[in-house]
Amino acid sequence: MIIGGSASQKLAAKVAKELDDYLCPVETRKFPDGERYIRFKEEIEKEVVVVQSTGYPQDENLMELFFILKNLKSLGAEEIKVVIPYFGYGRQEKRFKDGEAVSASITADFIEYAGATELFSVNLHENKVTDFFNIPVTEISAMPLIAEYIGENLDDPVIIAPDKGALPHAKEISDILNCPCDHMEKTRISPDTVKTRVSSLDVERHQAVIIDDIISTGGTIVNASNILKEHGARSVTVTCVHPVLVEDALLKIFATGVEDVLATDTLSSDVSALSVAPLIANVLK
DSSP states (O other), rough: OEEOOOOHHHHHHHHHHHHOBBBOOOOEEEEESSSSEEEEEEOOSSSSEEEEOOOHHHHHHHHHHHHHHHHHHHTTTOEEEEEEEEEETOOOOSSSTTTTHHHHHHHHHHHHTTTTTTEEESSSSOGGGGGGGGSSSEOOOOOOHHHHHHHOSSSEEEEESSSSHHHHHHHHHHHHTTTTTTEEEEEEEEEEEEEEEEEOOOOTTTTEEEEEEEESSOOOHHHHHHHHHHHOOOOEEEEEEOOOTTTTTTHHHHTTTTTTEEEETTSSTTEEEEHHHHHHHHHHH
16 A cells, blocks of 8 residues: 655556555645644555655654555554655754754654654765664665766766765766766865865866755756867756755856756756656566
8 A cells, every 4th residue: 555645646547557556545634733743544454655755844744654654553453554755854964053943853753652663765965864764764865867868868977975974875876878078076276265166077078967855045057057068069958856946046047158957856846857666666576
């Protein structure tokens, strides 16, 4: 039995279709004062898979997930596998300043307490998040999916990480496609001047593909795209796993002259063209 939360209903339906499993109808609504209502319209089975991303609005989607999990447990579900394609609050995995809440750890505690017996997520921003759970956690990589698209649509790609943190993603894709990869590197010229450039690769006349796990405000991507254009890239394509895309991020990215912006459907957006449903279904099998 597959249950889709409000944030991932379409993705849950795709996963159910891939697995040839039953998609349980769920009634979700909000009362006039904003409180949430959850009701399962079918008898609950012993083994259930819940699909719910916890992106914006994070608090609402998390609260709904907690209600779903606790309700399933009280109705007799014994094995509750939770698929969180995008793990909200996953970027605060440590205390950067005194007194801060480690939100990733607290969120993990709530998910486990609510009844999850196993967790699956796609490209966690911080690997340390898995350490906060006492239940099995499986991280699914969407890079093969993105690599497949690049291989089918570009004939001379070079994979570029917009910073060193995204370099493992770039390497994973370049290894699959057997093509070059590099990352953007910052060099301090003076106390108040920093120059960003491609670390070592010559991108001139190549089809540059920027890859990152999350695009939020788009500032890093805009900077990378402009530099690649300055260095003579034939075209620039932007790809990511999680299209958070706050405010006018997408508009700013396209304004740099990029060829295309492509993301997966861990979050719903105008550029969520690649579905992670087959990847999730394959792991659940």
